[in-house]
Amino acid sequence: MQVFVTGTAGFIGYHLARRLLEDGHVVTGFDGVTDYYDVSLKRSRLAALQQYPQFSAIEGRLEDAGLLSETLERAQAEIVVHLAAQAGVRYSIEQPQSYISANLVGTANLLEAVRAHKPRHLLMASTSSVYGGNTKLPFSERDAADAPISLYAATKKSNEVMAHSYAHLFDIPTTMLRFFTVYGPWGRPDMALFKFVSAILAGQPIEIFGEGKMRRDFTFVDDLIEAMIRIMPLRPELGQPLQGDSLSAVAPYRVVNLAGGHPELLMDFVAAIETALGHKAAYTIKPMQAGDPRETAADTALLRELVGDLPRTPIKAGVASFVAWYRQYYRV
Structure with a gap:
């Protein structure tokens, strides 16, 4: 396939492009390489990525x-897979x-x-943050997502609505992918795992x-990419809903949660980091931050209906994989 991916210098975009290239596809990347x-x-x-001969990259901003x-x-x-965005709550x-x-x-x-x-199919990244103030757990794609509690979430919900209108008006088969706390090697320095490992190693x-009571539906990046690869050929089609589908009644448009579906306590995540590093963490307990939900949990029934059973990397193994990458990359 010929695949166009925005955000190939980013965490998830890099992993998706690498998997596509390893599978023999041709990938064109587009990224602004911003200094966030x-x-x-x-x-x-x-x-x-540039070690693969079938990869080409253009450096440019989405605003151009x-x-x-x-x-x-x-x-x-x-x-077309649209992953580029200004991230961070x-x-x-x-x-x-x-x-x-x-x-x-x-x-x-x-x-x-x-x-x-x-294109035959447009896939766009959204986020679990769109569920915002929802209190019903787990979050289902069919739940209302009209109470964002951060501007980041509001812009992502806006992206979903914009994409739906284009799918309806111009018959563009579109799948919105709501990511849940993705982590793994090559991760973002502004996310908890990267920050925690860096701080613990620095004493x-x-x-x-x-x-310490937050729960997150942590999703290992390789598991996420496998789900995305399997969804690519599954174009939404009007009038052909699946069991429990989020398929629009008026557009070839579907929303899918991409997550492991097994929330973990933040302190258990920290314990996995301590085990992987062989160091105990010193920490200070803080109240909730503005814009953060206390818990995220994905209903993954629709995902399984679409693509079948997916690998689910245990937290200990996923964290250990990140730590191994971090030590190698930063020569720690």
């Missing part, structure tokens, strides 16, 4: 509508404009490019928010 976090880490991901459209046209992509409180620019304007540009160069205390 360590640019050298992003460059290292791109350098690893002309370059985005030209790149997609040249790619002649059968599948807490950063959206500090720098809201970057979310409006990248996530709203940038995604609108992507949808216009897709409208002009119709510094870590901050535990939510009084």
